[in-house]
Amino acid sequence: MKRIATMQDISCIGKCSLTVALPIISSMGIETSVIPTAVLSTHTMFKDFTFHDLTNEIEPIFNHWKKEGFGFDALYTGYLGSFEQLDLAKEFFNSFGKNTLKLVDPCMADNGKLYPGFTREFARAMKDVCAVADIICPNLTEASFILDIPYTTDYDEAYVKDILQQLTALGCNKAVLTGISLEEGMLGAYAYDKENDKYYYYQNEEEPKHFHGTGDIWASTLCGSLTRGKSFEEAIKVACDYVKECIRLTLLEENHNEYGVNFEEAIPYLLNNL
Numbered sequence: 315m316k317r318i319a320t321m322q323d324i325s326c327i328g329k330c331s332l333t334v335a336l337p338i339i340s341s342m343g344i345e346t347s348v349i350p351t352a353v354l355s356t357h358t359m360f361k362d363f364t365f366h367d368l369t370n371e372i373e374p375i376f377n378h379w380k381k382e383g384f385g386f387d388a389l390y391t392g393y394l395g396s397f398e399q400l401d402l403a404k405e406f407f408n409s410f411g412k413n414t415l416k417l418v419d420p421c422m423a424d425n426g427k428l429y430p431g432f433t434r435e436f437a438r439a440m441k442d443v444c445a446v447a448d449i450i451c452p453n454l455t456e457a458s459f460i461l462d463i464p465y466t467t468d469y470d471e472a473y474v475k476d477i478l479q480q481l482t483a484l485g486c487n488k489a490v491l492t493g494i495s496l497e498e499g500m501l502g503a504y505a506y507d508k509e510n511d512k513y514y515y516y517q518n519e520e521e522p523k524h525f526h527g528t529g530d531i532w533a534s535t536l537c538g539s540l541t542r543g544k545s546f547e548e549a550i551k552v553a554c555d556y557v558k559e560c561i562r563l564t565l566l567e568e569n570h571n572e573y574g575v576n577f578e579e580a581i582p583y584l585l586n587n588l
């Protein structure tokens with residue numbers, strides 16, 4: 315059985331980070347090992363969330379895993395809450411990342427703004443984690459903060475390609491920009507594979523509403539699909555289609571919650587696409 319280890323927080327309510335990565339990757343028939351970086355009452359879009367940092371647990375977990383000789387088919391990092399955790403993510407890759415896919419989703423910003431608690435300095439430090447990954451999957455806001463360039467919604471294909479070139483120049487082999495729209499009413503992901511000098515773009519009709527946590531669902535699906543042997547291009551399609559289906563199902567429910575999507579009832583759709 316394939317096994318992925320993922321390092322990110324548990325937001326007890328919020329349908330993001332580990333509460334989506336674990337069920338999605340597990341449902342794809344892959345063992346999912348977790349390194350919880352913090353426990354929050356909710357994700358940080360709610361007011362007055364609690365935050366219990368677990369940084370001190372991480373190194374002892376690594377040490378125990380090393381002693382037991384555990385190995386993984388993929389390592390995947392999501393939301394990381396401190397500079398120290400960025401260093402631990404690098405240690406995670408160093409300790410367990412030999413011949414293993416290393417995926418970094420640099421969760422920290424959207425719609426031109428950093429999430430609460432993050433700074434420009436943190437974004438610059440995230441760059442060093444991206445450099446040692448195989449694949450990174452930021453949205454355009456995160457990419458702009460990582461590259462320390464102004465964020466713009468007024469972009470064209472040449473601009474997207476240039477950003478992808480700059481991202482892969484950091485050191486990773488592949489980069490995917492999520493949430494890219496090059497045509498009115500369409501939304502997708504634009505990717506670059508530096509090794510083969512190839513670009514990929516996949517888009518769907520845009521759903522009328524955006525939700526929190528969809529970036530985490532996208533990255534979890536990409537990681538699972540690649541681990542199951544899908545090509546980079548195929549895995550991007552599976553992830554885009556699944557997120558779209560999650561939003562579609564959410565919107566079918568009249569009083570749907572606003573903080574996250576119905577990824578649960580879309581799991582059969584996901585498995586059908588594998």
Ligand code: PXL
Pocket residue numbers: 323325330331354356357358359393421429526527528529530
């Ligand atoms: O979806 C990314 C994410 C993960 N974890 C926490 C968050 C967010 C986004 O806001 O707050 C705690």
